[in-house]
Amino acid sequence: MKNKFKALICVIIPVLLAVAFNTKFGSLPPLLKFLNPFTGFWQNAEKIQVKQQIRMKLKGTIEPIEIAYDDRMVPHVFAKNDHDVYFAQGYVTAKDRLFQMDFQTRYAAGRISEVVGIKAIELDRYQRRMGMVYGAENSLKGMMADPKSRDMINAYTEGINAYIHSLSAAQLPLEYKLLDFKPEEWTPLKCALLLKQMSATLAMGSTEFYMTNILQKFGPKVTADLFPDYPFKEDPIIPAGTPWNFKHLQVPQPPASFTEKTTGNIRTKTLEDGIGSNNWALAGAKTASGYPILANDPHLNLTLPSIWYQIQLNAPGLNTYGVSLPGAPGIIIGFNDRTAWGVTNVDADILDYYQIKFKDNSHQQYWYNNQWKNTSKRMELIKVRGSRNETDTVFYTHHGPVVYFRKPEKLKLADNIPTGHALRWIAHEKSNEIMTFYLLNRGKNYTDYRKALTYYTAPAQNFIFASADNDISITANGKFPLKYKDQGKYILDGTDPKDDWQGWVPAAENPTVKNPERNFVSSANQSSTDPSYPYYINWEFSNYERAKRINDMLRATSKATADSMRIMQSDSYSIMAQNILPALLSKVAIAKLNATQKEAFDIIGSWDKSYRADAIGASIFELWTSRLFSDIWSDDFTDNNSPMQYPSKDRTVELILNDPGSKWFDNVNTPAKESLGDLVNESLKYACDSLERKFGPIGKSWEWANLKQTQVAHLLKLPGFGSKRLMIGGAKGTINALNESNGPSWRMVIELGKKPKGHGVYPGGQSGNPGSPFYDNMIDTWASGKLYDLYLMSSPADQQGKMISHLTITKK
Amino acid sequence: MVLLIVLIASLLLQMVLPWWIIVIISFATCGIIGKTGKVSLWHPFFAVLILWTGMALFQSIPNNNLLVTRVAQLFGLQAWWWILIVTGMIGGLVAGISGLCGYHFRKAVIALKSNTKV
Numbered sequence: 001m002k003n004k005f006k007a008l009i010c011v012i013i014p015v016l017l018a019v020a021f022n023t024k025f026g027s028l029p030p031l032l033k034f035l036n037p038f039t040g041f042w043q044n045a046e047k048i049q050v051k052q053q054i055r056m057k058l059k060g061t062i063e064p065i066e067i068a069y070d071d072r073m074v075p076h077v078f079a080k081n082d083h084d085v086y087f088a089q090g091y092v093t094a095k096d097r098l099f100q101m102d103f104q105t106r107y108a109a110g111r112i113s114e115v116v117g118i119k120a121i122e123l124d125r126y127q128r129r130m131g132m133v134y135g136a137e138n139s140l141k142g143m144m145a146d147p148k149s150r151d152m153i154n155a156y157t158e159g160i161n162a163y164i165h166s167l168s169a170a171q172l173p174l175e176y177k178l179l180d181f182k183p184e185e186w187t188p189l190k191c192a193l194l195l196k197q198m199s200a201t202l203a204m205g206s207t208e209f210y211m212t213n214i215l216q217k218f219g220p221k222v223t224a225d226l227f228p229d230y231p232f233k234e235d236p237i238i239p240a241g242t243p244w245n246f247k248h249l250q251v252p253q254p255p256a257s258f259t260e261k262t263t264g265n266i267r268t269k270t271l272e273d274g275i276g277s278n279n280w281a282l283a284g285a286k287t288a289s290g291y292p293i294l295a296n297d298p299h300l301n302l303t304l305p306s307i308w309y310q311i312q313l314n315a316p317g318l319n320t321y322g323v324s325l326p327g328a329p330g331i332i333i334g335f336n337d338r339t340a341w342g343v344t345n346v347d348a349d350i351l352d353y354y355q356i357k358f359k360d361n362s363h364q365q366y367w368y369n370n371q372w373k374n375t376s377k378r379m380e381l382i383k384v385r386g387s388r389n390e391t392d393t394v395f396y397t398h399h400g401p402v403v404y405f406r407k408p409e410k411l412k413l414a415d416n417i418p419t420g421h422a423l424r425w426i427a428h429e430k431s432n433e434i435m436t437f438y439l440l441n442r443g444k445n446y447t448d449y450r451k452a453l454t455y456y457t458a459p460a461q462n463f464i465f466a467s468a469d470n471d472i473s474i475t476a477n478g479k480f481p482l483k484y485k486d487q488g489k490y491i492l493d494g495t496d497p498k499d500d501w502q503g504w505v506p507a508a509e510n511p512t513v514k515n516p517e518r519n520f521v522s523s524a525n526q527s528s529t530d531p532s533y534p535y536y537i538n539w540e541f542s543n544y545e546r547a548k549r550i551n552d553m554l555r556a557t558s559k560a561t562a563d564s565m566r567i568m569q570s571d572s573y574s575i576m577a578q579n580i581l582p583a584l585l586s587k588v589a590i591a592k593l594n595a596t597q598k599e600a601f602d603i604i605g606s607w608d609k610s611y612r613a614d615a616i617g618a619s620i621f622e623l624w625t626s627r628l629f630s631d632i633w634s635d636d637f638t639d640n641n642s643p644m645q646y647p648s649k650d651r652t653v654e655l656i657l658n659d660p661g662s663k664w665f666d667n668v669n670t671p672a673k674e675s676l677g678d679l680v681n682e683s684l685k686y687a688c689d690s691l692e693r694k695f696g697p698i699g700k701s702w703e704w705a706n707l708k709q710t711q712v713a714h715l716l717k718l719p720g721f722g723s724k725r726l727m728i729g730g731a732k733g734t735i736n737a738l739n740e741s742n743g744p745s746w747r748m749v750i751e752l753g754k755k756p757k758g759h760g761v762y763p764g765g766q767s768g769n770p771g772s773p774f775y776d777n778m779i780d781t782w783a784s785g786k787l788y789d790l791y792l793m794s795s796p797a798d799q800q801g802k803m804i805s806h807l808t809i810t811k812k
Numbered sequence: 813m814v815l816l817i818v819l820i821a822s823l824l825l826q827m828v829l830p831w832w833i834i835v836i837i838s839f840a841t842c843g844i845i846g847k848t849g850k851v852s853l854w855h856p857f858f859a860v861l862i863l864w865t866g867m868a869l870f871q872s873i874p875n876n877n878l879l880v881t882r883v884a885q886l887f888g889l890q891a892w893w894w895i896l897i898v899t900g901m902i903g904g905l906v907a908g909i910s911g912l913c914g915y916h917f918r919k920a921v922i923a924l925k926s927n928t929k930v
Contacts, residue, residue: 003924003927007924009913010914010916013913014835014836014909017909017910021906032831032902033830035895035898035899035902035903036899037870037899038831038867039826039831041879042867042899045877045878046875046879048876169830174879718886719886720882720883720884770882773876
């Protein structure tokens with residue numbers, strides 16, 4: 001008996017060991033599965049020396065494909081037909097970025113619990129309830145309806161799957177080993193999900209609840225005064241005075257005011273400040289070469305792997321280079337032999353909440369147009385790792401999904417969502433954005449550009465364009481709902497058909513300008529047009545500061561070169577400082593400052609208003625003004641039961657400059673009557689004190705880069721997998737709009753001409769593998785404000801770039 | 813002898829099978845030819861320690877230890893070679909314990925058989 005027991009123990013112990021070290025506990029990976037050098041993470045350590053020639057046979061290709069990798073591992077794909085070129089794009093993108101593609105689309109689809117377990121369940125519910133999958137399914141219908149985009153997506157999908165099928169356990173990307181799951185088959189729906197996630201990133205903000213609360217508290221007069229529909233200082237994208245060459249549609253009239261506001265305790269998600277972008281194009285008249293130059297730098301959250309992937313695509317009728325989004329075929333921002341194009345976000349008001357009146361708690365019917373209308377139900381199955389699956393029911397009105405009836409407690413994202421309201425969002429529409437890029441990639445001239453834009457729905461972008469024919473143009477482009485003025489500035493009435501979107505602005509009537517007299521076009525997320533444009537796009541856009549600086553510089557430019565445009569992209573001069581610093585300094589009571597404050601006052605007085613890495617004045621100015629703005633508004637606009645937003649920076653600057661005696665400067669919570677001067681002095685002292693507390697006596701440690709602490713983190717925020725701290729300049733509101741973790745995610749300058757010359761960089765590397773030398777190799781070049789030459793090659797043997805590896809794919 | 817067999821078998825079989833094949837190899841080898849408990853513990857231990865450390869270095873050196881440095885930071889360790897030591901030690905320990913269990917399993921089974929004979 002004793003021996004039987006001993007024998008049993010001797011078997012159980014090794015089995016337990018094997019199981020224990022092969023199992024994931026909490027966030028700890030399965031230890032020996034992860035650490036063993038035969039299939040674990042060691043296998044992801046790539047040789048620094050790249051293999052020069054690789055030949056492989058793959059099912060699904062039609063003719064041989066040649067791929068040349070340059071010295072930054074950018075693939076230059078040479079194929080003999082459209083199918084093969086997108087197949088190869090899918091294959092090489094997956095080879096470098098599979099985990100990122102998989103994770104981002106799982107995130108979009110609300111399927112994170114499937115891999116990390118119950119802790120992500122609220123996040124998944126949020127994504128489902130916002131209608132992300134619903135929107136992607138609608139989008140996919142649009143993409144599959146056109147044979148060109150359908151073939152493109154199918155070929156891309158096949159290419160990704162060819163790579164996934166070739167993977168052994170040892171070759172799985174590192175993050176799969178860490179989280180212990182396996183990649184699944186790619187589908188066209190995932191391409192659509194990825195584009196929806198872009199829409200969510202760029203166009204999911206909403207302020208209508210804040211605005212509704214403000215309207216209730218202060219009434220229409222004050223609201224209109226503090227939250228005007230057009231800013232005090234502006235420099236619109238379409239130059240003021242540009243004629244509108246169309247007879248516009250009848251613009252709808254607003255219904256009798258909708259005043260029953262029951263938003264309750266809701267905080268809306270406002271779009272992250274700093275998500276914005278710059279682009280500009282100069283006509284040949286302003287450049288040294290006589291041909292246009294186009295520049296673009298989209299600002300996004302900076303992560304490793306980078307959100308962008310560089311690639312050249314070459315096939316009959318197609319030769320283009322630029323950045324793609326891993327998970328979507330084609331090139332989003334780039335150039336070809338004849339043209340160049342880029343994008344910035346429009347900030348259109350294309351997300352609205354409707355207050356819904358339900359008949360009863362079953363939510364089967366809601367009141368609309370004086371009758372009860374049926375809701376429909378959509379069941380969302382959420383799989384949960386290590387736990388029971390759950391089914392979430394979402395009710396849909398004709399507006400869209402009712403996001404929440406009861407707010408989840410633990411999800412920060414969802415603190416923002418109003419209960420019982422239906423979401424109307426452009427990203428739920430059927431659409432085919434892919435087709436826009438298909439056509440832009442092949443575009444030869446201005447006419448092709450205009451045609452490509454008609455296919456685009458969301459997120460609305462300012463598409464900038466330049467061609468070798470010496471045409472430049474910019475169009476605020478997307479599918480814009482036809483609305484009455486300010487429709488959606490406040491919560492809308494879900495029972496009134498007059499509050500529905502009333503159709504669409506015709507694509508040809510979107511704001512656009514071609515070859516303006518000033519010889520340049522530009523955008524930086526500011527107002528699309530001046531108030532003369534007949535349609536309503538939004539009541540509030542990004543502050544004009546970046547745009548103003550760009551336009552000032554471009555007006556003064558002549559004989560521009562790629563290098564002068566590159567230097568402009570790293571410009572960090574603050575228009576806000578230019579506007580208000582003199583007024584603020586004049587109000588400082590110098591006699592009442594202590595030694596540190598006095599020194600700070602002197603430093604900021606001689607500051608050149610640039611957020612350079614070593615500027616101490618920038619640190620002081622930043623803290624000073626943010627404290628000042630909060631001093632001005634927090635007393636009036638803080639109410640825990642009815643959250644609000646502060647008036648804009650633009651309106652605040654206007655008050656400081658033009659209305660220094662305004663009643664808003666008084667703090668209503670104190671018996672004394674404060675003046676602007678009191679607040680200016682209090683906030684300056686506060687800024688100096690907090691810098692001193694944090695960094696010690698005034699000196700080198702007060703420098704802007706040290707306060708800002710920029711870092712590019714891994715997608716999953718894994719320690720050790722991000723970049724080092726980068727001591728670099730730039731700030732929100734300057735052209736180089738770089739804050740802690742958000743900024744220029746791709747900088748590109750294209751010189752058009754007989755043969756175009758491209759220059760570009762993004763903060764990361766082509767490989768998504770943290771074990772690759774090409775994971776973060778471009779960060780230092782990016783941080784120093786330099787650009788690489790981009791090679792638009794004519795054949796795989798083209799000698800203009802240094803090629804380090806060749807991949808040949810033939811049919812199996 | 814045990815050391816050599818475990819080392820070679822582990823090298824070859826891990827090319828195609830998951831890591832836990834070392835548990836089976838160590839158990840079986842010591843269950844058949846493990847002469848003493850000491851041999852059955854230490855031979856598989858050193859076999860896997862040597863094999864895994866060697867293989868890890870073979871992967872990591874051409875990589876300039878780029879990845880293992882990041883992984884060390886992920887686990888909150890100061891230097892990359894800590895990961896190398898942890899890898900070798902845990903792998904070796906699992907193999908050693910499996911070997912020891914194999915040896916004692918054989919002893920128990922032999923005892924059982926002789927008991928039934930009596």
